[in-house]
Amino acid sequence: MKITALGNADRLYNGNTVITWTTAGEIQVVSPDNEVLWQLNLGVGNGIGYAQRFERF
Numbered sequence: 001m002k003i004t005a006l007g008n009a010d011r012l013y014n015g016n017t018v019i020t021w022t023t024a025g026e027i028q029v030v031s032p033d034n035e036v037l038w039q040l041n042l043g044v045g046n047g048i049g050y051a052q053r054f055e056r057f
Contacts, residue, residue: 010053020051027051 006022015032025042042048 006047008051010051012053018051018053020048022048022051 007020007024008022009020010018012018012029016037017030017032019028019030021027025046025048027040027048028036029038031037
């Protein structure tokens with residue numbers, strides 16, 4: 001059985017981390033204490049191809 005997992009993590013200036021689980025169709029914002037502060041779940045089969053954070057000007 002082959003399992004594929006894709007995604008990335010991006011540390012924010014306030015210490016939180018944005019985690020993108022691309023193959024699961026999920027994005028989370030997690031605190032330094034591992035508490036999920038925000039979550040978007042599109043469900044399996046609705047993968048997210050790419051996530052990019054933009055800075056405010």
